[in-house]
Amino acid sequence: MTDPGPDRPAPLTEYVARLFAPEDEVMETVREIGEARSLPAIQISAAEGKLLQVLLTAIGARRVLEVGTLGGYSGVWIARALRPGGVLVTIERDARHADAAEAAFAAANLADCVTIVRGDALEVLPTLEPSFDAVFLDADKENMPAYFGESMRLLRGGGLLLADNAFWHGAVVDDDDASTGTQAMRDFNRQAAAHPDLVTTIVPVRDGLLVGVKRVG
Ligand code: SAH
Ligand code: DHB
Ligand code: MG
16 A cells, blocks of 8 residues: 555554654654754655665664755664664765754764765766665656766665655656656666566565665676
8 A cells, every 4th residue: 555645654554663663752853953954854754764764774874874864763764774883975965964964973872884975876876886785866866867867876786776755756657747856856767677686676665665676697
């Protein structure tokens, strides 16, 4: 069953969130930091954060790359699932968002294992070296096809390609929607579906989480 909309969870989604993804005080603080600074409330849901943790734990992730930090909400979920000594590198081009995230990671006692890279992902990604255990794409949608290529370059075999908003508010199946963001998300989903080195699907959580595993060898 799919939720009626990204921010209108169905009762069973709320059941999952209540049982498996309750927020602790730190997560609430991170949320409050974002609200106090008037950041857009477009972070992942708690249930989606927990799904990220399940997947990252399954592969024993130590090095994760995030594109689109916002106030650090998803980053806290991700960083908490890293193995000891693991690191999250997260890219953010908006200085106000990066500042809020810095405060959030400090409040969550995660400053030591998170590196915020301030800049445009289109420019930052080509400067990064492989390899990462997982890449979580959650920034602008227009550049998703470019992020796909960079992610495949950076991921290790057995690593996870993760992407938020794979449904883009349902727009990916709206034939009347030819906006650049929607077309880019469709292209990205097609790239992930067709790539011979990826085993991929979209999990219908919130606005769709694309999950691909890069083949080994
Ligand atoms: N992952 C966050 C939500 C990210 S919202 C969470 O769930 O908590 C998208 C973020 O991507 C915004 O903060 C926006 O400023 C950033 N962004 C958009 N385009 C970008 C780009 N080209 N490079 C880096 N960051 C970008
Ligand atoms: C929006 C939601 C997101 O999760 C995101 O990553 C970017 C934008 C939105 O609702 O506009
Ligand atoms: Mg998103």
